[in-house]
Amino acid sequence: MDQTKIRNFSIIAHIDHGKSTLADRILELTHAVSKRDMREQVLDSMDLERERGITIKAQAVRVQWKGHELNLIDTPGHVDFTYEVSRSLQACEGALLVVDAAQGIEAQTLANAYLAIENNLEIVPVLNKIDLPQADPEGTAIEVAHLLGDAPEHVLAISAKTGEGVEAVLDAVIERIHAPAGDMSTPPRALVFDSSYDQYRGVVAFVRMIDGSFSRREALKAMALGTEFEPEEIGFFGPSMSPVEKLEAGEVGYLVTGLKDVAKLRVGDTITTVARPAREPLPGYKDVKPMVFAGLFPTDSDAYPELREALEKLKLNDAALLYEPETSQALGFGFRCGFLGLLHMEIVRERLEREFDLDLLVTAPNVAYRVKMQGGAELEVHNPAEMPSDREEVLEPYIKATVIVPKEFVGSVMELCNDRRGRFDHMEYLSEQRVMLIYELPLGEIVLDFYDQLKSRTRGYASFDYDLSGFRAGDLVRVDVLVGGEPVDALSLILHRDGAYDTGRQLVEKLREEIPRQMFDVPIQAAIGSRVIARETVKAKRKDVIAKCYGGDISRKRKLLEKQKKGKKRMKQVGSVEVPQEAFLAVLKLDGGKK
Amino acid sequence: MSGIRHLYVHIPFCASRCDYCDFVSLTGRADQHSRYVEALLAELELERERPTPELETVYLGGGTPSYLEPEALRRLLEGLPAAGELSVEANPETVTTGLAELLVEAGVNRVSLGAQSFQPRLLEVLGRHAGPDDIHRAIEILREAGVDNISLDLLYGIPGQSRDDLGADLDQALALAPEHLSCYELEAKPGTRFAHAHGAELPEQADAVEDHLELVVERLTASGYRWYETANFARFEPERDLRSVHNLGYWRGHDYLGIGIGAVSTAGDLRWRNAPSLSRYLQALETGKEPPRETEALDEATKLRERLMLGLRLDEPVAIAEVEPVLDRGALTRLSDLGLVKVEGGLMTLSTRGRMLGGAVCAELIVWPDETLAA
Numbered sequence: 001m002d003q004t005k006i007r008n009f010s011i012i013a014h015i016d017h018g019k020s021t022l023a024d025r026i027l028e029l030t031h032a033v034s035k036r037d038m039r040e041q042v043l044d045s046m047d048l049e050r051e052r053g054i055t056i057k058a059q060a061v062r063v064q065w066k067g068h069e070l071n072l073i074d075t076p077g078h079v080d081f082t083y084e085v086s087r088s089l090q091a092c093e094g095a096l097l098v099v100d101a102a103q104g105i106e107a108q109t110l111a112n113a114y115l116a117i118e119n120n121l122e123i124v125p126v127l128n129k130i131d132l133p134q135a136d137p138e139g140t141a142i143e144v145a146h147l148l149g150d151a152p153e154h155v156l157a158i159s160a161k162t163g164e165g166v167e168a169v170l171d172a173v174i175e176r177i178h179a180p181a182g183d184m185s186t187p188p189r190a191l192v193f194d195s196s197y198d199q200y201r202g203v204v205a206f207v208r209m210i211d212g213s214f215s216r217r218e219a220l221k222a223m224a225l226g227t228e229f230e231p232e233e234i235g236f237f238g239p240s241m242s243p244v245e246k247l248e249a250g251e252v253g254y255l256v257t258g259l260k261d262v263a264k265l266r267v268g269d270t271i272t273t274v275a276r277p278a279r280e281p282l283p284g285y286k287d288v289k290p291m292v293f294a295g296l297f298p299t300d301s302d303a304y305p306e307l308r309e310a311l312e313k314l315k316l317n318d319a320a321l322l323y324e325p326e327t328s329q330a331l332g333f334g335f336r337c338g339f340l341g342l343l344h345m346e347i348v349r350e351r352l353e354r355e356f357d358l359d360l361l362v363t364a365p366n367v368a369y370r371v372k373m374q375g376g377a378e379l380e381v382h383n384p385a386e387m388p389s390d391r392e393e394v395l396e397p398y399i400k401a402t403v404i405v406p407k408e409f410v411g412s413v414m415e416l417c418n419d420r421r422g423r424f425d426h427m428e429y430l431s432e433q434r435v436m437l438i439y440e441l442p443l444g445e446i447v448l449d450f451y452d453q454l455k456s457r458t459r460g461y462a463s464f465d466y467d468l469s470g471f472r473a474g475d476l477v478r479v480d481v482l483v484g485g486e487p488v489d490a491l492s493l494i495l496h497r498d499g500a501y502d503t504g505r506q507l508v509e510k511l512r513e514e515i516p517r518q519m520f521d522v523p524i525q526a527a528i529g530s531r532v533i534a535r536e537t538v539k540a541k542r543k544d545v546i547a548k549c550y551g552g553d554i555s556r557k558r559k560l561l562e563k564q565k566k567g568k569k570r571m572k573q574v575g576s577v578e579v580p581q582e583a584f585l586a587v588l589k590l591d592g593g594k595k
Numbered sequence: 596m597s598g599i600r601h602l603y604v605h606i607p608f609c610a611s612r613c614d615y616c617d618f619v620s621l622t623g624r625a626d627q628h629s630r631y632v633e634a635l636l637a638e639l640e641l642e643r644e645r646p647t648p649e650l651e652t653v654y655l656g657g658g659t660p661s662y663l664e665p666e667a668l669r670r671l672l673e674g675l676p677a678a679g680e681l682s683v684e685a686n687p688e689t690v691t692t693g694l695a696e697l698l699v700e701a702g703v704n705r706v707s708l709g710a711q712s713f714q715p716r717l718l719e720v721l722g723r724h725a726g727p728d729d730i731h732r733a734i735e736i737l738r739e740a741g742v743d744n745i746s747l748d749l750l751y752g753i754p755g756q757s758r759d760d761l762g763a764d765l766d767q768a769l770a771l772a773p774e775h776l777s778c779y780e781l782e783a784k785p786g787t788r789f790a791h792a793h794g795a796e797l798p799e800q801a802d803a804v805e806d807h808l809e810l811v812v813e814r815l816t817a818s819g820y821r822w823y824e825t826a827n828f829a830r831f832e833p834e835r836d837l838r839s840v841h842n843l844g845y846w847r848g849h850d851y852l853g854i855g856i857g858a859v860s861t862a863g864d865l866r867w868r869n870a871p872s873l874s875r876y877l878q879a880l881e882t883g884k885e886p887p888r889e890t891e892a893l894d895e896a897t898k899l900r901e902r903l904m905l906g907l908r909l910d911e912p913v914a915i916a917e918v919e920p921v922l923d924r925g926a927l928t929r930l931s932d933l934g935l936v937k938v939e940g941g942l943m944t945l946s947t948r949g950r951m952l953g954g955a956v957c958a959e960l961i962v963w964p965d966e967t968l969a970a
Contacts, residue, residue: 519930519933519935519955520933541955542806542951542952543780543805543806543808543809543951543952544954545808545950545951546954547779547780547782547808549826549908550842550845551860551861552853552857552858552859552868554901555866557904558897560954561957561958562958562961562964564954565963566963568958576929
């Protein structure tokens with residue numbers, strides 16, 4: 001294929017601004033999918049994505065438009081998936097920036113736009129939902145043009161729902177976005193921007209050919225890991241898998257690698273040929289490290305092997321997921337998992353429960369800490385229970401948070417951010433009504449219930465995004481929880497010293513409510529080291545017996561006792577105390593956090 | 596399969612239905628009392644192989660046995676085999692001199708009166724029709740007729756009943772010097788009118804009434820009553836053992852025969868319950884057939900579990916060796932460390948606190964069907 005006839009582009013947008021609907025309309029318009037076969041949001045193949053209205057996996061579809069080959073590379077639309085977005089963007093020359101004409105610019109619009117600009121992408125701004133009565137195309141066009149330093153006339157106005165204006169979008173893709181400029185003469189290089197796993201065919205890599213070409217059955221090599229393989233099939237998504245003999249510079253397609261071990265082919269790697277290897281891999285793909293960690297435990301300890309298998313399978317499709325075995329005294333065998341953020345965590349958990357039919361207990365999340373030891377050694381701690389006591393200094397991750405809200409909520413957002421150790425950076429009026437606030441915040445203060453608080457304090461109007469801004473030292477302490485005198489590793493928290501007392505007190509109060517009364521008093525304590533900072537007692541039950549039991553009642557009473565015992569079985573044993581699974585999530589239920 | 600020493604006779608008829616009642620009971624139907632009594636005697640005849648010739652106990656429960664038409668009641672009592680203890684349940688408002696004389700003549704030597712409370716306000720909440728005066732009068736009449744073993748039923752946990760109200764009820768009951776007292780926590784059984792009206796309040800007040808059983812036990816034991824079963828108290832008397840022999844039979848795991856609609860029998864490895872329908876019961880027995888029944892097979896382990904569950908309701912010990920196959924030894928150690936179970940010389944009994952927590956304790960002690968024993 002003549003490279004000048006190829007355009008590779010993504011669609012980027014804030015959640016719910018209509019990215020997937022636009023993708024559907026493009027497929028329909030280019031006859032890639034017949035109207036009859038049109039399922040809504042064809043690209044989001046996972047149920048979960050369709051249900052949540054968000055895209056998790058990037059995919060690439062090739063369509064034809066006016067003598068050109070257009071490759072639409074779908075990207076995830078959420079803050080947690082900045083890394084996946086960046087990988088997909090790297091495979092493109094341009095991006096459609098979709099903005100809801102009724103909502104205007106939101107936090108992820110900004111984040112995505114900046115990401116595209118950083119990647120030197122040509123941005124085609126598109127206002128969507130102009131068919132809505134509350135749409136304000138003129139006002140939003142000015143906002144968007146201002147953001148991009150472009151002219152408002154350049155901003156396209158469409159309704160992806162009705163199809164109005166979508167043809168002009170495709171024309172703009174051809175006119176405004178550069179053709180790829182790969183070198184056909186140098187050794188071949190292709191970028192793996194995503195992968196999926198097929199249980200029969202192994203790892204399927206999604207690639208963008210940068211230079212040269214690959215043929216079927218040609219020996220290939222992943223440069224970073226050195227893995228060699230012969231693809232069983234190469235092809236493109238149209239949107240179903242369509243095999244071809246050759247993938248050439250500028251094209252986007254897939255390689256059926258036949259590899260059964262996903263660890264052998266990492267997303268972000270560069271693939272070249274064994275016969276004529278490239279000297280340098282492609283630049284830019286950084287290994288993004290998970291920043292949010294939580295323990296995942298099967299509620300039924302027998303399901304541990306199933307959980308391990310499920311995580312292995314998920315990892316095939318989710319390069320960002322990290323997991324390592326963890327043993328908790330309270331919860332038994334499980335895994336400490338690393339996630340990009342809270343939504344990523346929620347998605348992984350839901351997929352494990354839904355696709356693998358697992359019943360899980362997920363502990364309260366925490367962030368990654370960098371610890372400097374007294375001897376000078378440094379280590380990274382992913383689990384509060386493992387925070388060493390002979391530490392010199394603890395560094396915690398900070399973020400630069402962008403919050404966009406209607407101006408009447410500025411006060412409550414500031415209050416929330418201040419409560420969470422935020423440092424005000426600056427504030428900007430995007431329009432008369434809407435304000436952008438920039439704060440620096442410790443990520444650890446975000447992972448517990450910041451989103452919920454933000455949403456409830458702004459009646460759902462706030463949009464939020466963040467970027468990691470580095471690690472900084474903090475006066476952090478480990479708060480341990482003791483139930484019946486036994487430390488419960490799964491409940492340990494790392495907190496800033498100033499808030500530790502309050503949170504510890506709230507936590508033990510919450511636990512007192514969550515732990516049912518037993519046959520004996522159960523003290524619940526929060527402690528920093530050996531110093532108890534809060535204490536509550538679950539008072540012993542005084543009566544638990546069925547008053548009446550005669551000849552006619554015996555079978556029923558026997559069954560009641562059996563049921564009572566079964567109820568206890570679902571609890572976790574901490575020493576001699578039975579603790580319901582929900583109690584391990586108590587920290588997530590502290591209302592309002594610090595006051 | 597002979598050798599049953601306890602007979603229960605269910606009389607479902609009542610003047611009106613109490614709001615909280617979930618027993619098999621029927622109001623009105625006075626015209627059917629005689630037919631029902633004949634059917635009862637027919638069922639007894641069908642089962643004549645089961646009981647021993649000399650029964651230890653016969654118990655007429657209800658419903659309201661004392662509400663039976665006098666002729667029907669007389670016919671029934673005459674038709675029943677003799678027994679050492681012959682108990683009849685009665686509602687205070689049904690007790691007349693005539694009834695008392697009829698009972699005594701027929702050999703009834705124990706009467707259980709459903710007093711429930713002495714406070715008109717609380718009796719009204721329960722939908723009871725007797726007042727405190729009826730209770731006093733009933734006892735007077737029974738005493739006069741020569742009944743020297745009277746039991747009173749009391750309820751606690753009635754919506755609106757304070758701890759002081761309960762104390763007052765106990766005082767009034769004690770003032771009547773009954774030989775025996777049964778005290779139950781009110782349950783809102785699903786489907787009852789009471790559950791409909793008060794179901795939501797009961798869990799809320801559960802914490803508030805948590806120490807009411809303690810109050811009952813303290814007050815009654817301090818007044819010379821033996822807390823011989825979770826809900827039952829017998830006055831100490833040097834000459835007589837005033838515990839209910841019939842009910843002790845259940846708690847000690849004896850076999851028993853129950854006749855009448857809804858009645859349950861347990862014999863060997865079988866338990867059966869007669870269907871609650873009056874018409875089907877009458878129809879079957881009037882044509883010489885067994886009434887419709889549901890049966891349940893009891894395997895050895897189930898019987899041992901029940902033995903443990905029922906035996907530990909009493910203030911007498913259960914032999915560890917007897918229930919060994921279903922006993923969780925680890926739990927036994929744990930619970931005895933907590934002071935809830937006392938183990939001595941191969942016997943176990945529950946401590947006072949252990950008895951208050953008897954349900955939870957038994958649930959722990961018993962190894963249930965799909966449990967494997969933790970070492």
